[in-house]
Amino acid sequence: MVTRAGIDPGRGLGWGTFLSGFVPGLLQFRLGQPNRGLMALVSCTALYFAGWVLVRERLFYWVLLDAGTPAGGGTSVARTLAQFGLPTVLPELLNLPANALGALLSFDGSPTGERASRHLQPSEYLGGFLTGASGMLAAFWSAAGHWELRRRRDGGPTPPVAVVDPALCAALSWLVPGLGHARAGQKDKGLVMGAAVAIVFAMGLLFSHGHACDRATNSVWWMAQNLFGGGSLFAALVTGPMQQEAQAMHMDLGLVLCTVAGLMNLVVMVDAFTVAERTAFPVSTPAEVRS
Amino acid sequence: MPLLFRLAIYAIVLFLIAVVVDGQHHSTAQATLRGAARRWVRWGIWTLVLVVVMETLGIVFIGW
Numbered sequence: 073m074v075t076r077a078g079i080d081p082g083r084g085l086g087w088g089t090f091l092s093g094f095v096p097g098l099l100q101f102r103l104g105q106p107n108r109g110l111m112a113l114v115s116c117t118a119l120y121f122a123g124w125v126l127v128r129e130r131l132f133y134w135v136l137l138d139a140g141t142p143a144g145g146g147t148s149v150a151r152t153l154a155q156f157g158l159p160t161v162l163p164e165l166l167n168l169p170a171n172a173l174g175a176l177l178s179f180d181g182s183p184t185g186e187r188a189s190r191h192l193q194p195s196e197y198l199g200g201f202l203t204g205a206s207g208m209l210a211a212f213w214s215a216a217g218h219w220e221l222r223r224r225r226d227g228g229p230t231p232p233v234a235v236v237d238p239a240l241c242a243a244l245s246w247l248v249p250g251l252g253h254a255r256a257g258q259k260d261k262g263l264v265m266g267a268a269v270a271i272v273f274a275m276g277l278l279f280s281h282g283h284a285c286d287r288a289t290n291s292v293w294w295m296a297q298n299l300f301g302g303g304s305l306f307a308a309l310v311t312g313p314m315q316q317e318a319q320a321m322h323m324d325l326g327l328v329l330c331t332v333a334g335l336m337n338l339v340v341m342v343d344a345f346t347v348a349e350r351t352a353f354p355v356s357t358p359a360e361v362r363s
Numbered sequence: 364m365p366l367l368f369r370l371a372i373y374a375i376v377l378f379l380i381a382v383v384v385d386g387q388h389h390s391t392a393q394a395t396l397r398g399a400a401r402r403w404v405r406w407g408i409w410t411l412v413l414v415v416v417m418e419t420l421g422i423v424f425i426g427w
Contacts, residue, residue, distance in 0.1 A: 258390055258391075260391060260392035260393075261386055261389065261390060261391055261392050261395055263392065264382060264386065264392040264395055264396060265382060265383055265386045265395070268379040268380075268382040268383050269379075269383065271379055272376055272379050272380075275372070275375075275376070325372070329376065332376065332380070336379070336380060336383045339383050339384065339387065340383060340386075343386060343387045346387075347390075
């Protein structure tokens with residue numbers, strides 16, 4: 073699909089630009105926006121360490137790929153990488169420098185350190201949310217940089233301006249599904265799509281007695297559930313710390329529903345970005361493309 | 364969990380997913396809901412087909 077100006081938005085900006093997105097602010101520095109770049113770096117790092125002080129080594133309990141202890145002791149490649157925060161703690165990995173620094177400061181591969189990572193920490197629900205949110209924030213800063221690069225590449229001598237920054241719309245939708253659409257001018261559609269996400273997430277919490285969205289016990293599921301930031305924040309503050317008498321009867325159903333809601337919100341975020349993007353680069357109708 | 368309860372949850376969630384999927388192709392809530400209703404019926408039919416095919420395969424390879 074191409075725009076009226078014959079531009080293919082599917083054409084990427086290259087691997088260099090993609091990889092630069094993992095360092096908050098680097099794209100903005102490349103674009104000649106040092107103040108925005110600094111703001112991106114500071115905001116992502118501050119958010120990460122606001123959470124890190126609450127979780128520290130506990131962060132390594134949530135890794136997707138466990139570094140483990142190699143047979144016969146010693147160090148493996150995975151353990152060496154773990155010291156730099158590389159065994160995929162998602163979404164923290166998207167905020168690469170802060171995650172690497174946090175890992176260097178808290179990773180302890182000894183049996184004592186591994187035991188410590190299994191202990192529940194007070195306020196770890198909020199801490200886990202904050203470190204995760206720093207990864208999401210880094211992704212939104214990266215999206216803002218990509219958008220600006222694309223605007224300059226495809227916009228000609230006078231690049232068009234969107235009614236609102238698409239990355240901001242995506243970020244708003246992450247917190248409150250549909251808010252990004254409302255900001256971009258599609259209020260009623262945003263309300264319907266947002267309600268759909270919120271209802272599925274609420275059903276998930278209801279069936280699991282509030283414990284489906286819990287990073288401590290369901291860290292892999294949480295990675296997808298966190299794509300609905302407002303929902304995972306609610307769970308971190310309200311339902312997560314609640315005492316659990318016994319496992320909820322429909323825990324599995326609750327887990328699946330909260331995860332589905334997160335994935336639904338990923339679609340909502342991408343659509344909010346696209347709606348804002350199209351205010352600057354309208355998509356041609358098939359008839360226009362043919363002519 | 365009673366079958367009716369599971370079916371009710373499935374139908375509701377399927378419609379809500381259809382709303383989000385269809386929302387990408389429309390710019391108003393009304394058009395989104397209409398499109399989602401049509402998609403929901405289509406997905407419902409595919410679900411029935413899938414269940415019938417799986418049950419048939421089960422009967423053929425495992426037995427009644």
